[in-house]
Amino acid sequence: MSGSDQLRQLLSKKIPKSAVNYAVELWEKEPFSFKATASRKTKLGDFRYRRDRKIQTITINADLNPYQFLLTYIHEIAHLHAFVRFGITIAPHGPEWKSTFQQLLIPLLSTDFFPIDILIPLRKHMKNPKASSARDLFLMKEMSKYDEKSINSQIIFLSDVKPGNRFLLSGREFEKGETRRTRVLCQEVNSGKKYLIAQLAKVKPISD
Incomplete structure (x- = not known):
């Protein structure tokens, strides 16, 4: 061949x-x-x-x-x-x-x-x-939209999480803050440290 x-x-x-x-x-x-x-x-x-x-x-x-x-x-x-x-x-x-x-x-x-x-x-x-x-x-x-359906259908883009709401990323819990261009300033709940995370990061929202 x-x-x-x-x-x-x-x-x-x-x-x-x-x-x-x-x-x-x-x-x-x-x-x-x-x-x-x-x-x-x-x-x-x-x-x-x-x-x-x-x-x-x-x-x-x-x-x-x-x-x-x-x-x-x-x-x-x-x-x-x-x-x-x-x-x-x-x-x-x-x-x-x-x-x-x-x-x-x-x-x-x-x-x-x-x-x-x-x-x-x-x-x-x-x-x-x-x-x-x-x-x-x-x-x-x-x-x-054309990706194979995730086993966990709750996974969404960080851009779709409302400011102030919490989410899981790589097993760590964060709270979404302000958006800065293509990234979002988020605070890790346990450590209090802040990180810039891409809007397109796939995360699991935590319901209240």
């Missing part, structure tokens, strides 16, 4: 079927080693250009829903294409990467590939894409 056939087989289980041909075509233009990995808390996918390797490696968290997996796949390929085209001295998420990401995703910005509720914030996001789609609250909320 060829490399493209292996990739097609893997991607057909991970992304919308309508996008598989395009995703494989991108690999054929600039081949790379690809792996679906165990979930990582700090990132959805990863690409690092290594001078000593002829074939570069892209990894993506295997537990992402099909639309998040597809977006992350294009995001990481944009890194590869940008480094190949502009050289390895460019900033990882600078203008060269942004323009490359935009060009690669344009063919997919239709309801043939993404449902309309994701497509609306995605189109807005792509006007000036961030280093991670996980920083875009509106987009991630719409994306999360």
